[in-house]
Amino acid sequence: MKADVPAVKVAHVGVTFGTRVALNDVDLRVDPGEFVALTGPNGSGKTTLLRTLLGFQEPDEGTVELFGSSVESLSVRERARRVAWVPQSEPQRDDVPLVQYVLYGRYPFHGPLDRDTERDREVAMRILEEVGLADRASDGILSISGGERQRAILARALAQETPLLLLDEPTTHLDIGHQLDLLSRVRTLAREGRVTVIAALHDLNLAARYADRIVVLSRGRRVADGGPREVLSEDLLARVWGVDADLAVDTRSGLPYLLPRRLVVENPPASGSLALGPVHVVGGGGAAAPLLRLLVDEGLRVTAGALHLLDTDAETAESLGVVAAVEGPFAPLSPETRARHRVLLGEAKAIVVAPFAVGPSNLANLEDLRAFVSRTPTIVIDAPADRSLDFTGGAATAAREALRAAGATFVADSTAALRAVQSVLSPPTRGPGTVGAPPQG
Amino acid sequence: MRSRLTAVSRRRRGLLAVGLLGGGLVLVFLSTLIGLPDIAPRLGFQILVHQLSGGRLFPASCAGTGVAPGDCSKYTFIVWDLYLPEVLLALIVGASLGLAGGALQGVFRNPLADPFLLGISSGGTLGAAILYVYRIGEANAELFLPLFAFVGAISTGLVILAVARGRYGSVETLLLTGVALANLLSAVLSLVLLYNPIGSEQVTFWLLGGLQLADWEVDGLAFGSVLVFGTVLCLYGRELNLLQLGSDVAQSAGVDAPQVRLRVLLLSSLVTAVAVAFTGIIGFVGLVSPHIVRRLFGSDYRIVLPGAAVFGALFLLSASDISYLAFPGSLLPLGIFTAFAGVPFFLYLLYRQRRSTTMGGG
Numbered sequence: 001m002k003a004d005v006p007a008v009k010v011a012h013v014g015v016t017f018g019t020r021v022a023l024n025d026v027d028l029r030v031d032p033g034e035f036v037a038l039t040g041p042n043g044s045g046k047t048t049l050l051r052t053l054l055g056f057q058e059p060d061e062g063t064v065e066l067f068g069s070s071v072e073s074l075s076v077r078e079r080a081r082r083v084a085w086v087p088q089s090e091p092q093r094d095d096v097p098l099v100q101y102v103l104y105g106r107y108p109f110h111g112p113l114d115r116d117t118e119r120d121r122e123v124a125m126r127i128l129e130e131v132g133l134a135d136r137a138s139d140g141i142l143s144i145s146g147g148e149r150q151r152a153i154l155a156r157a158l159a160q161e162t163p164l165l166l167l168d169e170p171t172t173h174l175d176i177g178h179q180l181d182l183l184s185r186v187r188t189l190a191r192e193g194r195v196t197v198i199a200a201l202h203d204l205n206l207a208a209r210y211a212d213r214i215v216v217l218s219r220g221r222r223v224a225d226g227g228p229r230e231v232l233s234e235d236l237l238a239r240v241w242g243v244d245a246d247l248a249v250d251t252r253s254g255l256p257y258l259l260p261r262r263l264v265v266e267n268p269p270a271s272g273s274l275a276l277g278p279v280h281v282v283g284g285g286g287a288a289a290p291l292l293r294l295l296v297d298e299g300l301r302v303t304a305g306a307l308h309l310l311d312t313d314a315e316t317a318e319s320l321g322v323v324a325a326v327e328g329p330f331a332p333l334s335p336e337t338r339a340r341h342r343v344l345l346g347e348a349k350a351i352v353v354a355p356f357a358v359g360p361s362n363l364a365n366l367e368d369l370r371a372f373v374s375r376t377p378t379i380v381i382d383a384p385a386d387r388s389l390d391f392t393g394g395a396a397t398a399a400r401e402a403l404r405a406a407g408a409t410f411v412a413d414s415t416a417a418l419r420a421v422q423s424v425l426s427p428p429t430r431g432p433g434t435v436g437a438p439p440q441g
Numbered sequence: 442m443r444s445r446l447t448a449v450s451r452r453r454r455g456l457l458a459v460g461l462l463g464g465g466l467v468l469v470f471l472s473t474l475i476g477l478p479d480i481a482p483r484l485g486f487q488i489l490v491h492q493l494s495g496g497r498l499f500p501a502s503c504a505g506t507g508v509a510p511g512d513c514s515k516y517t518f519i520v521w522d523l524y525l526p527e528v529l530l531a532l533i534v535g536a537s538l539g540l541a542g543g544a545l546q547g548v549f550r551n552p553l554a555d556p557f558l559l560g561i562s563s564g565g566t567l568g569a570a571i572l573y574v575y576r577i578g579e580a581n582a583e584l585f586l587p588l589f590a591f592v593g594a595i596s597t598g599l600v601i602l603a604v605a606r607g608r609y610g611s612v613e614t615l616l617l618t619g620v621a622l623a624n625l626l627s628a629v630l631s632l633v634l635l636y637n638p639i640g641s642e643q644v645t646f647w648l649l650g651g652l653q654l655a656d657w658e659v660d661g662l663a664f665g666s667v668l669v670f671g672t673v674l675c676l677y678g679r680e681l682n683l684l685q686l687g688s689d690v691a692q693s694a695g696v697d698a699p700q701v702r703l704r705v706l707l708l709s710s711l712v713t714a715v716a717v718a719f720t721g722i723i724g725f726v727g728l729v730s731p732h733i734v735r736r737l738f739g740s741d742y743r744i745v746l747p748g749a750a751v752f753g754a755l756f757l758l759s760a761s762d763i764s765y766l767a768f769p770g771s772l773l774p775l776g777i778f779t780a781f782a783g784v785p786f787f788l789y790l791l792y793r794q795r796r797s798t799t800m801g802g803g
Contacts, residue, residue, distance in 0.1 A: 054693055080695030090686050093550065094740030104683055108695035112676040160694060 005068045007032045007164050007196040008053060013062035015048050015220075022048040023059070024220040032163065035190040035197040037211035039204060041241050042297040044217040046200040050166050053198070055079050066164065080108040084157035086167040089150075095140035098133060098152055099124050105159025124159055131155045131185060147178035154182065158189075165189070167199035171206065173290070179203075183210045205257045208232055216240060232256045276425040277301030280348035281322075282369060284362050286312030288354035291381070291414045295352075296320045298418060300425070303348065305341040306333050306365055313356075333364045341365070345372045350424045352417050353380040353403070357389045358396035366399035373406040377424040379417050380408045454738055465755050472528045472758055473520060475765050481506055488520045522656070530655035530663060531761045531775075532754040534716040535726055537667045539753015541709040541716075542727020543734070543746050544674055547681035548705050549605055552732065552790055553616060556713040557724035559601050560622035561594045565717030566647045567626045567633075568593025574637040587666065591714035597622055598710040602702065647721035649774030652761060654719050666715045671750060674708040677701065678743030685740075723776045725783020726753045732790070756782075 010028040014021070023045045030036050038046045051057040052064055055071045064071045066082050074082070084105070102124040103116055110116075128134045131151040136144060141152060150170060157165060167186065171179040183199075187210045190197045201207045207214050208228035216224035216231060218240045224231045237245040237258060246259045278301040281288050288304060289312050295302045305325030307314040317324040325341035327333050333341075345351065351372060358366060372378065380403055383389045390396040404410060411417050474485040484506040491502035503513035538556060545554040545561075556562050568589035571577070577585065604618045630648075646653070680701045683691040688698040716723070727749075734748035760778040 054689075056689060056692060076692060076697040077695040080693065083693070085690070085693035087687075087690060090690055091550075092686075093552075094685055094735075096682075096740050100739075100741060104679075104686070105694060107679055107683055110679065112679075156694075 005032075006030060006065075007034070007067060008198065009063075009065040009068075010049070010052070011063050011065075013049075013052060013059045013064060015045075015052065015057060015059050021220050023052070025062070026217070026220070026222050028215065028222065028225075030196060030198060032196050033190060033193050034213060035187055035211045036199070036213045036215055037207035038198055038200045038215050038217065039202070039207050040217035040223075043219075043299065044240075045220040046217055047168055048220075049217065050085075050168050050198070050200055053166060054083060054085055077108050080160055080162070082162055083164040083166060084160040084162040086154050086157045086165065086170050088169045088172050090153055092141055092149070095142040097138050098141055098144070098155075099128065099137040101141050101152060102128060102155045102159050105156040108160060123161065124155075127155045127158045130158070132181075147174055147181070150174055150178065150182060151185070154185070158195075163195060165195045165197050167197065169200050169202060172202070179206060186210070204232060204237075208255050208257060209253070228255055232258065276349070278303045278344075278348050279421055279425070280304065280344050280351045281354060282306075282351065282356070282365050283313045283354035284308065284311060284356040284358075284365070286316075287356035288313045289316040291352060291354050291417060292316050292320055292322055294414050294418050295421065296322065298422070300421070303344045305344050306337050306362070306368075308362070313354075330361065332361045338364055338368055342368055345369065345376070348372075348376055350421050351376050351378040352421060353378065353408070355381045355383045355389060357391060358399075359391040363392050363395055363399070366396060366403070370399070370402060370406060373403055373408050377420075378403065378406075378408040379420045379424075380404070380410050381414065381417050382410055382412055457737060461751070461755075465751065468755060468758060468762075469528055469532065472531075472762050473524045475762055484508060484516060485520050488517050489525070492517070492521050526655040526657055526660050527652045527761070528758060529660050530652050530719065531758040533660065533663045533667055534652075534720045534723065535730075535754040535757025536750040537663075537671060537712040537716045537753070538723065538726035539730035539749040539751075539756070540671050540674060540727075540746060541713045542729075542753070543731035543742070543749035544677070544681070544705050544709045544712075545727065546731055547677075547684060547742050547745075548602075548702050548709070549615060550685055551615060553728070553787070555725065555728035556594075556709065556716075557722060557726075558616060558728065558787075559597070559619035560626060561597045561601070561710055561713050562717050562722045562724070563623040563626040563630075564597030565590040565594035565714045566722055567630050568714075569647055569718060570630055570633060574633050587662075587715055587718040590718035591711055593626075594714040594717060595707060595710040597626070598706050602706050647717070650721040650723040650776035651772065651774050652720055653772065659719055663715055663719050667712060670708050670711045670715070674705065674712060675743075675746045675750075677705050677708075678741070678746055681705065681742035681746075685742075720775070723757065723779055725779045725787065726757050728790075729783055729786050730756055732786075 006029045008028060008030040010026055013023055013026045015023040026045070026049065028049075038049065040046055048057060052059055053066070053071070055074070055076070058072065066074070066079070071079065099121075103120055106116065106120045106123065109120070125134065125137065128137050131154055133144075133148060133151055133155065136148065141149065144152065150173065154170070165186070171182060174182065183206060186197055186199070189195050190212075199211070201211075211228065213226065214224070214228055214231045215222060216236065223240060224236055232247060234245055234247050237243045237260075244261045246261060247256055248259065249256055276299075279295055281292055281295065281302060281304045283289075283291070283304060284307055292302060292304060292313070293316065302320070303323045304313065304317045307317060307324050307326050308329055308331070309326050310329045314324060314326055316322075323344070325337055325344055327337045345368065351369070353369065356362075369378070380400065383400075409420055411420055470486075470489070473489060474482050484503060487499045487504075487506065488502045491499040502517060503510065508516060541556045541561075542554070545556060545559065546552055548554070568591070569586055571593075572585055572589040577589075600622060601615070601618055605615055627648075680691070680696045683694050683696045684698060684701065691698045691701075730752035731745055731749040733752050734745050738744050738748055757775070757779065760775055760782065764773050764775060764778050
């Protein structure tokens with residue numbers, strides 16, 4: 001690979017889904033060894049741009065080149081030897097040993113009759129070592145934690161030994177410690193000159209901390225591109241995210257960081273969609289936080305309840321500007337709070353029930369819900385199979401079953417819930433495709 | 442499904458595999474001897490060895506068994522030309538159904554997929570029925586029958602693929618589509634039979650499933666086609682492994698997901714069609730076998746596919762043995778016995794799946 005051949009060259013790329021413009025005349029050049037963070041609000045085109053680079057999405061206009069060859073001209077296998085992909089999460093059904101899972105990444109090196117070679121195993125073990133999972137190599141992938149799972153996905157992608165690595169919101173499901181851990185591992189790889197990295201990242205502070213360069217997309221256009229110090233500004237935040245934020249400089253690293261204060265516009269709608277809703281989320285104890293974020297990010301109007309002050313869900317709701325019925329910490333739900341909650345339930349166009357732990361203090365949440373199930377489309381996220389959420393000695397389980405009997409839809413996770421909400425809210429002509437990503441098969 | 446599976450060590454798995462294959466061979470041998478009560482095991486054994494060794498061992502195959510020399514050729518015919526082909530056909534058909542089930546479960550990322558439950562077998566039957574009822578190409582039935590069964594099976598497979606790839610490809614939708622298709626096909630079949638009573642006897646045989654057609658020629662044809670298509674199908678293990686992680690991930694790792702799905706579905710339909718053409722509809726072999734393999738040997742499709750073939754073969758042979766042992770002399774449809782074992786298993790899987798995950802798109 002000659003040094004002057006860019007790893008990625010995107011020229012005048014446009015992508016349209018129906019009437020929605022996902023990417024509009026985007027140019028991007030990434031040189032080998034760079035760590036570029038791709039950022040922007042939801043629906044700004046980050047995922048679509050990544051999918052275009054992977055060849056999943058053919059651009060309607062413009063050209064995409066990887067290391068000097070057009071993506072379209074490469075076979076699926078050739079592509080897989082140039083660019084690897086780390087998705088937000090992966091469905092895992094089969095409990096395969098970690099090392100075997102990483103060996104899946106060696107696929108592009110094999111013909112149909114080949115077995116895994118000694119070298120494949122060496123590569124897999126070295127990479128597991130690098131992501132800190134060597135001692136878990138023979139454990140089943142379903143038995144490791146979420147943070148470890150994400151590192152395993154990274155390892156699977158690295159096993160492709162590609163010069164380019166794309167990450168799509170790799171830290172979304174991770175806590176802060178695992179976020180830092182994952183991104184610093186990726187940065188190390190880039191610093192060592194082994195891979196060029198393009199990562200879609202929501203979190204601007206993470207982007208500023210780890211990336212050499214930040215590219216900001218807004219409504220399908222590239223609106224800013226440069227080092228963290230040049231790109232991040234209060235003005236940009238207000239313009240692109242609709243957020244009023246203070247910009248400060250970290251004295252230790254000299255890097256800028258942002259302290260969001262409040263929304264300039266309430267729930268800025270994702271491009272092309274009006275704020276639909278309200279969608280009411282019933283949760284507690286942090287079980288609803290990811291869902292709240294997901295729904296708000298999709299530009300929906302969201303309400304929540306009945307939550308306890310100081311718990312993660314209540315704090316998340318507050319930070320997202322979500323109206324919520326809130327009770328004092330650890331107290332049983334009072335008649336007043338329940339009444340406020342019922343008002344929110346009554347206004348909702350759709351109701352989503354998070355997989356929250358139910359004890360005597362919040363059992364009323366499920367009971368109050370019952371009257372609304374027949375009137376309002378209600379989506380219940382299934383409890384995780386491996387632990388019970390019922391701390392009421394069976395009353396909560398019975399209440400959940402009553403919801404099922406009353407016609408509530410049960411889904412597996414937040415993403416499925418979002419899809420269900422979208423299909424409830426959007427008129428049939430619009431199609432419920434996730435903003436920024438075409439419907440997947 | 443915690444890491445219990447991975448706890449079975451490589452060596453133990455090796456031993457297990459050797460044990461199973463050894464046990465399987467014994468089962469095959471014994472199965473050939475089940476049936477007529479007056480054939481002593483020793484006689485059957487001698488006849489088999491005589492035939493297999495080309496007459497070098499036990500040159501007088503009936504010696505010392507009390508069978509009159511004049512009857513020896515009769516017994517040789519029964520063991521060698523009636524029973525053994527039936528046993529072998531059970532193995533071949535069981536293997537193809539197990540393999541097809543494993544491959545379909547991989548393509549649809551759904552542990553409840555099975556050629557019978559998805560209606561692919563019914564499609565094959567309809568194809569075969571059309572051939573018989575309308576007497577198309579009857580002179581070359583052994584060639585046209587698999588062809589018609591295949592066209593029926595593959596068309597059904599394609600409809601299901603189209604449904605599964607749409608936005609509504611959940612477990613429930615998939616199975617209901619299969620059930621709906623199977624019902625539609627059987628309605629069409631009834632209609633065809635109602636207006637064309639000629640040939641309906643043969644068709645009834647397909648609806649119930651059985652090994653009666655077995656002879657050396659049928660076995661050879663079935664074995665040849667299953668060997669070819671099945672071997673090719675087994676080469677898709679790596680691709681199926683990656684497809685379990687979703688089309689996008691598979692694609693990013695170099696698997697041409699739409700192509701692979703189509704090819705595996707076509708091959709599975711082909712293999713199913715071979716089974717349907719010669720033995721009619723036999724359900725649940727494809728459902729049960731891959732699960733047993735996954736339990737014992739892990740979820741690697743490079744092992745699941747050939748393993749499901751082996752288990753499918755042994756499963757169907759056992760079902761056939763049980764039918765002969767339980768109801769000696771009567772020719773009960775085999776599908777009855779596989780259903781007795783398969784339906785409870787199916788319900789158990791359905792129950793477990795409802796509790797854990799639902800299959801979404803991408």
